[in-house]
Amino acid sequence: APARAARIGTRTPVLAHDGADLAAALQTIREIGDDEALDDAVDDAFPGSRVRVVDNGGRFELQLHQHGLLRPLGPAELSDGTLRYLLWTAALLTPRPPSLLVLNEPETSLHPDLLRPLADLIVAATKDTQVVLVTHARPLAEAVAKGAARHRVDVNSIELTKESGQTTVAGRESLLDEPLWYWPKR
Incomplete structure (x- = not known):
C-alpha cells in the first residue's frame, strides 16, 4: 500500500x-x-x-x-x-473539507470494534461537510445513527433491499413510492 x-x-x-x-x-x-x-x-x-x-x-x-x-x-x-x-x-x-464527501463501504478491512470509532468520525465530519455513506455493515449504520442522535445531527437513512433481482427502497410498497432516480438495465 x-x-x-x-x-x-x-x-x-x-x-x-x-x-x-x-x-x-x-x-x-x-x-x-x-x-x-x-x-x-x-x-x-x-x-x-x-x-x-x-x-x-x-x-x-x-x-x-x-x-x-x-x-x-x-x-x-x-x-x-x-x-x-x-x-x-x-x-x-x-x-x-469538501462540500460533499462520499464514503463507499468504509467498513472494508476494518475490525468490527473499529466501526463505532469510525462512525464517530463520520458524524463529526458532518459539521463541516455533507456526507453520503454507502454501507453493507448494519452495525456501522446503527453507530452513525446513534452518534448523530447524541450530537443532534440530522441523518437521512435510506435502506435498499433486493427482491427477485430488483432493488427497491425498504418500506415502500406502491408504485408512487418508488425512488425518483433511474438505473439503466445492463
Missing part, C-alpha cells in the same frame, strides 16, 4: 486518492487542523495509543505508539485494518 512508504514531507491539507501522503496529511492535521480530534480518534480506536510522524531526512513516516509495546510500530507493521482506519481518520479530519 502506498501509505506504508516514507514520502517527501509537505503540507498536505487533503489526503491523496491513494493515501500515499498519509503521514504528511496527519502531520498537517496536527499542525493546522484539529490536533486534539486526531489524538482522540486514535485513542478511541486503539486505547492508550498515539500516532506520530517522524522526519527521516525530509521523508515523513508514520509511527503508532501502543500501550505496552517497547517501541512504536512502523507502517509496514500495521494491519491493513489499522492502516485503513488511519486513512479514514486523515480523510475525515482534513483541515480543508
